[in-house]
Amino acid sequence: EAQVTQNPRYLITVTGKKLTVTCSQNMNHEYMSWYRQDPGLGLRQIYYSMNVEVTDKGDVPEGYKVSRKEKRNFPLILESPSPNQTSLYFCASSPRLPGITDTQYFGPGTRLTVL
């Protein structure tokens, strides 16, 4: 089954404690991205990757890091989480850039709370 998986699904942590949210896809997609979704602000892109070892900033990259060492995995790293990073996070993948393809799959989401 084609899918994007994220772990953990729910996480409560404290300010400053480094965390990683994993994302994996089994569709051999080249393009992967991370979004955060906040009430009243909609879905905003954090980082994206167009292939292995190719990553770039989206609209709201501050406070986040990513890596793409393998095609299937695209982890999101919060080195020193702060309360303003409390949000619902989605990973997504597509065979090409989502602006030119009909196919983009989203993971189930990770609800992060930073105290």
Added chain:
Amino acid sequence: QKEVEQNSGPLSVPEGAIASLNCTYSDRGSQSFFWYRQYSGKSPELIMSIYSNGDKEDGRFTAQLNKASQYVSLLIRDSQPSDSATYLCAAGTGQVGSGPNSGYALNFGKGTSLLVTP
């Protein structure tokens, strides 16, 4: 700032009626447009794409694009309570990449909440 605007709603329609969801975008260079459906607490799901002016129909859904007016809409015919969700409009804006792997990044609107009442 390349913006995609939607009325937040909620838009309430009776079961069986036509729901009309609207979206405007600011980047005249946008070439691709998408509608996603998102149920509460779930991830967005792509339901329609449109690239050319005019209408595109898929089952009960019709997407309409007017590039001159920078306007995209989604019509849902014979609305069902199961259509109750938030609908996100997205536009492919801003050239990204180069060569064969070039294209557009997606810019999302904030979504319109649709409620279909029995």
